[in-house]
Amino acid sequence: MYKCRPRGLTVRASGDSAGNPVPVSPLEFESPVGQLLAQILQTHPHLLPAAIDQQLENLQTDRDAQKEEAASSQDFLYKRIAEVKEKERRKALEEIIYSMIVHKFLDNDISMIPKISPTSDPTGRVDFWPNQEQKLESVHSPEAFEMIQSHLSIVLGERLVGPLETTVQISKIKLGKLYAASLMYGYFLRRVDQRYQLERAMNTLPKGFDEDRARFEDPSPANRLWDPDSLIRILPDSGEPDGDFTDTGEEKSYRLRSYVMYLDAETLQRYATIRSKEAISLIEKQTQALFGRPDIRIADDGSIETANDEVVSITFSGLTMLVLEAVGFGSFLWDAESYVESKYHFFNS
Structure with missing residues (x-):
């Protein structure tokens, strides 16, 4: 168990005059699994389906191993650790699903709407995204x-x-x-x-x-x-x-x-x-x-x-x-x- 900096999924967009990476999804990935999938989406999106299958297999293996251990242990501390691991699996699962959704948008050449933030437009207009x-x-x-x-x-x-x-x-x-x-x-x-x-x-x-x-x-x-x-x-x-x-x-x-x-x-x-x-x-x-x-x-x-x-x-x-x-x-x-x-x-x- 370890903590990671949240990673926003980004790609380099030609329209950015500063050449900075532009987020392709508004939600940041936080779990190690989510960050790995975000990196694959950014660099090798065609490999994402295989990577997702592998991560799901890893989650299943981890869950099965924990069930076997639980059957042989009644220790309170162990139960607490098991709860934390289950929470981590749920977080990973959530971000696996989100990565699949983002991939669907990318696969259909659809740019996701970015975070709605104040703009310098005198009318306060916020919708400068393309018509899709x-x-x-x-x-x-x-x-x-x-x-x-x-x-x-x-x-x-x-x-x-x-x-x-x-x-x-x-x-x-x-x-x-x-x-x-x-x-x-x-x-x-x-x-x-x-x-x-x-x-x-x-x-x-x-x-x-x-x-x-x-x-x-x-x-x-x-x-x-x-x-x-x-x-x-x-x-x-x-x-x-x-x-x-x-x-x-x-x-x-x-x-x-x-x-x-x-x-x-x-x-x-x-x-x-x-x-x-x-x-x-x-x-x-x-x-x-x-x-x-x-x-x-x-x-x-x-x-x-x-x-x-x-x-x-x-x-x-x-x-x-x-x-x-x-x-x-x-x-x-x-x-x-x-x-x-x-x-x-x-x-x-």
Whole structure:
């Protein structure tokens, strides 16, 4: 057991006039395993899958050895050491999953949004990252992206099809809530889309599920983990809410939505549930790495005060990229978590 300096995953970007390495992910790696994977991502990213498999094998060997030792020892000090080692394994596992997510972004040539910090721009605008909508769209199935567009319409309203360079003033805490909610939506959507695509490929889709009903009802769990109240509702200039999200009239646009509507409430809620503590921790850490940790205090009168909230300016285009990255991150989180579980069982451990 030893301590390491946190390592931010960086690459040298040609756009940096000083030639300094530019972080490709906002969250820093802290464990020895995480730092090793960060170095491989930086220098030999094509070797990352093999390195991850090796690290998962090492974790399994370490866990098996500890179980054998535990069976022959009742010593209190040994139990304490075992708890510390288990905590270290969980930390390593978390960063293995995160490295896989970062690799997914790099593999699709998508630059992750850096930490949201004050800028020298006179308007206070913070979103100077590139427009990557097409790349972010390509990581989803067409049916899933239709549902993502509906999610965007909730956030942007009519701005979704209007001028996107207009700026809006918004607090970083609200942005963080929106990012986390969109991330969890992406996790849910990947999970249900995989089941839908499998059933469609096997020709086992249920017969007669109602296409029209999906157009007007929200195909999400009744008690969502992503709080709809945390989604930022930006009204059009008239101040009136926009109408229903318009469609192309093609049946395929609603096929996944109809399928989700067909599922019972218990199944939907199960699909919306994050499966591991490591995934929940990564959602929190990724959000805090982007927007900072809010300083929340309880006032004498019982009200909640936020001491360090900042108001920033962001364009509707930047807000769109923020939501699309979050949904993509959630989808990649589902993929990475599933792969790791197939190699190293850790759900409900």
